[in-house]
Amino acid sequence: MVSRDRSQPAGVFHRGLFYRRLAIIFGLQWLAIVIVCLMGIYDVAPASAVLVLIVIISSLAWLAARRQWAPVSRLAQAVSDWDEQSPDLGSWQADQLPERTDADVATLASSLYGFANRIAGYNQRERNFTRDASHELRSPLTVIKMSADMLADDPMLGEFGQRSVQRIKRSTREMEALVEALLILARESDNGLTEEDFVVNDVLRDELPDVLEMLEGRPITLELEEPARFALHGSPRVFAVLCWQLIRNACQQAEGGTVVVTVMPGVVTVTHRGEAPAPTSADRHGFELAIAQRISERFHWPLELQTREGRRHIARIRFPESSPVT
Structure with a gap:
């Protein structure tokens, strides 16, 4: 035939x-x-x-x-x-x-x-x-x-079991963030996301408990610095997922110390303060940054990555259409 x-x-x-x-x-x-x-x-x-x-x-x-x-x-x-x-x-x-x-x-x-x-x-x-x-x-x-x-x-669960449960909870939370990011990127024609006016500072504070849960059991602390406040029109869920990926990447890079999220006028930065990784350690830039880069390109939020002295990495997201909040 x-x-x-x-x-x-x-x-x-x-x-x-x-x-x-x-x-x-x-x-x-x-x-x-x-x-x-x-x-x-x-x-x-x-x-x-x-x-x-x-x-x-x-x-x-x-x-x-x-x-x-x-x-x-x-x-x-x-x-x-x-x-x-x-x-x-x-x-x-x-x-x-x-x-x-x-x-x-x-x-x-x-x-x-x-x-x-x-x-x-x-x-x-x-x-x-x-x-x-x-x-x-x-x-x-x-x-x-x-x-x-x-x-x-369970009161019968020993110390080793508690540590294992915490690792399971942390990995589950990371998987939820990953699934959320992949679903956002998969929706090319109809993203199905509600757009609204939101204050980025409020969204970041709402996400802090989940991030702290992810860091539980690790010698890393998280701080939110707010020298400024600004608002965006878009999907607060997309913004939260983007910040999630950058925070996860900073935690993967860090052996200890503090991950600082700073809100400046029209800019959000994620950086690590504390002891820098050993020079011989592997650079673990990977999947989180790839997802963050795709989200930033998709929603036109430019993402800049810098490496300063001591192999400290800084991620900076710019929001061109932001508006200040008093």
Whole structure:
């Protein structure tokens, strides 16, 4: 069985039909103009009549050429009105085109129709993934958190068991932040996030208990410095996830000391203060920064990374459309 190339239009279309029609139109135009000019030269018609006939012939030729271009204009309009959530391009499916359609136009329509189908399929898979992943990943994490809380309250659990439970709780919280970040990045066409005006300082303070829970059992403290206050219009959840990733990265880089989150006018910085990592230790810039970089690019919040003396890393997020809060 021989499969047909899907990019080729169904039906029989003539390639170059558009150019042949234009050649006929302009050929007839020139022939008519030559005849009219000869009529003027041999005094068959007055000069004024010759000029009027030339204008009429040129106008008719222009209208005929415009009519030949009309299918391309209608196709452009169909693409302009196309909703990416639907593969429908009106009557521009290859099997619905008139047989006298130029083959180039039919190929363009068929390719656009196939492209529209792929985009609509991608959007549907995206919605299915984000919906299923949101449920199937968060549900077991909730069960793990509840079970860990129950184990932590067990008086028979020894010191080693308590440390293990705390590690489970910390890893579960990190996994929740990771799932949240991946779901945000997976929603390309419809992010499903509520935008509102919010004060970044308030969001950071609300997130501090979860971050402290993640740091429990590690020789790292967290501080929030607020020399300024400012507000943003956007998703507070996205902002919180972005800061989460930068704080997680700072904690991964640090062996101890203090991770400081500083709010300046239109800027939030995350830095580590304290004993610097040993020069021979591995640079653990990794997944957290990759996610933070993608979120910053997606929402147009520039992210700057600096390394100062002592291999201390500073992450700085700029918010160009921030507004000060008094």
